[in-house]
Amino acid sequence: MSGRVSGPGGSESANKADPLLSQIPVRLAAPDISPWLNGGPLRGVQSFTGSEPGPHVAITALIHGNEIGGAILLDRWLREGLRPARGRLSLIFANIDAFARFDPNDPTQSRYLDEDMNRVWDPARLAAPMRSIEARRARELRPLIDTVDLLLDLHSMLWQRRALFITGVSDKARDLALKLGTPPLVVADEGHANGRRLVDYPRFSAPDSDKIGLLVEAGLHWEPSTIETMEAAATAMLRESGIMPEGWGKDFPPSEPPRLARVTRTVVAVSHRFGFLGPYCGGEVIPRRNTLIALDGEEEIRTPHDNCLLVMPSLRVMRGHTAVRLARFES
Numbered sequence: 001m002s003g004r005v006s007g008p009g010g011s012e013s014a015n016k017a018d019p020l021l022s023q024i025p026v027r028l029a030a031p032d033i034s035p036w037l038n039g040g041p042l043r044g045v046q047s048f049t050g051s052e053p054g055p056h057v058a059i060t061a062l063i064h065g066n067e068i069g070g071a072i073l074l075d076r077w078l079r080e081g082l083r084p085a086r087g088r089l090s091l092i093f094a095n096i097d098a099f100a101r102f103d104p105n106d107p108t109q110s111r112y113l114d115e116d117m118n119r120v121w122d123p124a125r126l127a128a129p130m131r132s133i134e135a136r137r138a139r140e141l142r143p144l145i146d147t148v149d150l151l152l153d154l155h156s157m158l159w160q161r162r163a164l165f166i167t168g169v170s171d172k173a174r175d176l177a178l179k180l181g182t183p184p185l186v187v188a189d190e191g192h193a194n195g196r197r198l199v200d201y202p203r204f205s206a207p208d209s210d211k212i213g214l215l216v217e218a219g220l221h222w223e224p225s226t227i228e229t230m231e232a233a234a235t236a237m238l239r240e241s242g243i244m245p246e247g248w249g250k251d252f253p254p255s256e257p258p259r260l261a262r263v264t265r266t267v268v269a270v271s272h273r274f275g276f277l278g279p280y281c282g283g284e285v286i287p288r289r290n291t292l293i294a295l296d297g298e299e300e301i302r303t304p305h306d307n308c309l310l311v312m313p314s315l316r317v318m319r320g321h322t323a324v325r326l327a328r329f330e331s
């Protein structure tokens with residue numbers, strides 16, 4: 001087992017005592033979002049209506065309380081007085097209770113308080129009595145989400161620098177992400193075994209729905225470049241929606257042609273001893289099929305096909321959680 005790069009341990013909720021986590025710098029400062037907590041339709045939601053009819057577009061930040069880049073972008077846009085010309089624009093600070101605990105000296109701890117807010121978006125679950133802070137907040141936001149036509153959910157990553165869109169199962173989300181083109185990598189997947197993400201909520205994921213939910217993983221959690229990637233994606237989405245005034249927004253030329261990768265296998269850790277065999281942090285393409293990339297206890301994890309893209313490996317994975325997604329490029 002000595003060849004493993006990562007050994008047993010907690011998840012992102014591990015703390016600074018973890019030597020691997022303690023090497024991750026925090027180069028962003030958490031914004032003061034207190035001006036945006038009240039005065040909107042819901043706590044932590046600001047919503048603006050244009051003078052002409054149009055779709056309801058929403059941008060969510062802080063579904064994970066420690067992913068502060070999205071909050072920095074929304075705070076800046078709100079201070080600048082961002083307003084739609086048509087339709088409606090809602091800017092949502094989601095898990096504000098977890099965000100309130102953000103500590104740059106222990107930045108992984110505030111991802112959530114009781115449970116991952118991006119695993120609770122199942123209608124049956126949302127309708128049931130709920131005690132977790134995240135499930136209660138999701139239930140509070142749900143009536144607003146139920147009016148959204150187009151959603152962009154801003155996220156960032158602990159290990160992976162290369163940004164990507166995640167579309168879930170929706171062909172419409174896939175097509176939109178490829179059209180936006182920034183970031184150029186688009187990953188279609190089927191979500192997580194342990195709960196639905198916001199983009200998997202049926203309003204966005206049902207085959208007969210014309211609503212679109214798109215998630216962007218914009219780079220490392222606490223790097224300034226991540227905010228720029230979020231702004232590029234959100235600007236492209238807002239322009240495409242048609243709700244903004246003519247000529248609004250900075251130009252972000254695409255860095256390369258967009259590419260679609262479809263997840264072929266979601267690797268869930270079945271043991272307490274999952275470890276990768278190389279210094280993978282995501283975005284790598286493994287050329288040869290059957291390459292050994294990780295050990296899960298005694299089980300070997302191998303690439304199922306040539307040119308296998310590693311999507312968001314977790315170097316600190318708990319049993320029962322997603323360790324990495326493996327994807328194949330499609331033309």
Ligand SMILES: [Zn+2]
Pocket residue numbers: 063064067154155156
């Ligand atoms: Zn996230």
